[in-house]
Amino acid sequence: MSQFKIPVHTVHSGILQENAIMLGGRSMKRLKIPAHGTLQLAFGSFRQEVTIIPAPKSDSLRVSEELARRTGWKHRQTLNASYSSISRTLRLGPLIGVLVSRDHPDNLDRLFGPITMFCRELTNACHAQGAYVYFFTPEALDTSGSSIQGWVYNEGWRKMSLPIADVINNRLTTRKVENKPSVQHFLADVKSRYGTHFFNEKFLDKTEVFEALSQDPTLKRYLPESHALNGFAVVKKMCSQYPSVFLKPVRGSLGKGILRISKEEGGGYRLLSTTSIGTRKQSYPTLAKLYQSIAPKMKTTRYQIQQGLPLMELGRRPVDFRALVQKNGTGKWGVTSIVARTAGSNHFVSNLARGGSLSTVREAVSKSSLPPGTKDSVQLQLPRAALAIARGVETFIPAHFGELGIDLALDQSGRIWLLEVNSKPSKNDNTPLNDQKIRPSVKQMILYCRYLAGL
Template sequence: MPSKKLKVQIMSPNLLENDDIVLGEQLIRQWKIPANYPLQLAFGSFRQTIRVVPLARFDGIRISQELAQKMGLLPRSILRLTFRPHSTTLQLGPLVGVLISRDIPSSPERPFGPITLFCRELVNACQHQGVYVYFFTPSHIGSNSSTLSAWVYGDGWKQIQVPAADVFYNRLTSRKLENKPSVQHFLKEVKSRYGSHYFNEKFLDKTEVFDALGNDAAVAKYLPESHHFKSFLSLKTMCAKYPIVFLKPVRGSLGKGIIRISKMEGGNYQTLTAKVGGTQRQVYPSLAKLFSSLSGKMKTTRYQIQQGLTLIEINRRPVDFRALVQKNRTGKWNVTSIVARTAGSQHFVSNLARGGSLSTVKEAISRSSLPAGVKAKIPLRLRKAALEIAEGVDGRIPAHFGELGIDLALDSSGRIWLLEVNSKPSKNDNTPIGAGKIRPSVKQVVEYSRYLSGF
């Protein structure tokens, strides 16, 4: 059954019965909706028996103030409507809930801190497509899974009671919050009770990703040699095979704590560690001494040991690529964007949080020393690699993902390598846009939510 985008008019008390909703005669005839007959109204987890009242030359939907309050609907909302004849249900929506890490109620202009602009952009994208969106944190979750307190945007941000959503989008930035029993219980409940969908449901760790993809013939060619770092033997073996080796925190992000190990002339070993202010350099007379210095860190941090790569450079700074891969209106993976990231002057990692800079793929490739014949095919090859890796993660890791940040690298011969897969890609990695505009990455989240909810 198709869905139709309608403006919602909330009627003043006494102008409409609480259990009546008004629809245009033409739509009622076209969809064969029984008028003046008990039907079920659905909006997320909300259910109520209602009666449809026809109105000539009308192209919206009218509901009572009391019903709107129960549903958590704001005046002048634009929603999609569909009719499910087999269950005689009129369904309004889709209703999308975005789970975020924190809110600041004392700051109504910026209640979500640095991601407030992204949330506002998501509201605009939802309004444009007839989707209703709210934002909530783990602390908003109560004992009843059918309703929760959440933020919505009307004439400014406000908190109201809303039903459980058709689709939940996980933007939590902390594993600790994600693993809270209250969060896990709530999400299990809404999936089993109301058939809610929940995407980007978990963080990924590097060992999990590389182990899973190593069994996938289509993507194994992109993987540098990589193992869970457990012993001196694994360090000795990898350093004997490769001139440069990386230790990456299995659960790290933003390049924090990455250690680059290289052998120097004379038999010494050098480590470069990514720190907030720059790079910390240390030299060790032997690999055993180096391992000994790591043993303290290994008690609190799990590492992945990985083959070092000779990346392409611009002005002697390494370059890598961040692909944002998202599921689209038909549920298929699609490359939304790829940007090049050049490391900052005091860093060997390219994250923007570490002073890296963005450029287009074309610009970065043109400034690199790759042969001209190789350069022309790179953009297409990067897109193909990103898609294959996303499909590999989706097929081999038992969790629901709707978007992935995939970090790729090119070595000096033009070969593509996978560096990392991130299930919570930062929205700040995109180029800033003008007020009121909606980025393709935000539009895609809304379209995938519509796909999941059947609208």
């Protein structure tokens, strides 16, 4: 990957024609560009044959206002540059596109809702790394050609026509939008026409993940027994084997819709369900009666039934761990962060959306009642498990992922279990507890985009 960055300046169109660029002598020498003639300027899907005008005492690239308008470049910025003598192409970028679910043009302070600050942060990080990022919605896809309407941040948000990106990160938040024919057609089209890389290209469902990972004997040890919930027989079988079982919507998130079934001491069964205000508790004399009460849910939602685990607790509240695993600047998986999440009072799931709280892994493990001999080892084993699971997802599920949120748990003996893999990890609750301006997760994402684009 070229580490060479070049300052790009816009000059008045009367000084420089659209099909000419002024290139500093130092930059030409470093990029090994011949002193005279033409070359192809490339930025995302944008291509323009240009004449080079050498500028001996400069290290910058100067372009006309008209050329800057077509690329979306602002008056002054810095971009990574690489030159191929074989194709005579000067590439700048990478140009990164982020596909988001919706925008709110009437409220620019919250243009993209809860991820607006992440979008600002990503823009700042791209400026620092010589990349260029824009954000676009599925509504912008009703177009043909090599440009798209996207949002950029430069002392405020503005919408403009931009080339198709070198790399697109899918941040769509619903399967319904992701599966729209217009979205799928666009992504297939830009991959074939421009070689655009598209990562985190689909949602994962729980059954798919567990069935895929179970193909690897080394990963089976992390997998609680799980089955597709297809009737009373499987509930009866699982409840006879385990003190508690969980019923999870196959396509759920944020802890929504999770049910927990357990045996009561005096006989009968207890059902816990998640609600926005806490946990709802119901008791039934028999398992059949309990199942009868939840059966209507099964008609509209597919569920996975999973072995209940005696989770590590803090203050009688269950704890799990969210690992953010990302591809790095060499295309390899690495663990960016792991945080412990403790369930809120009156909740049996740890999601922050349901009152959970964050702490460091070290803090949570040290306060736990885990056997003393396991406390140090689990802090090493958690990231190893997360990495192995990420590699397993990549091996057994045919899709391109650049980052995964992997939810792990420790039982009370210190054994590691996989709870869930999320292909659209939140940008709010998966980072170390500090106030850095640009989070490591954001920097890592850009490094991976640069690796994919070769810039």
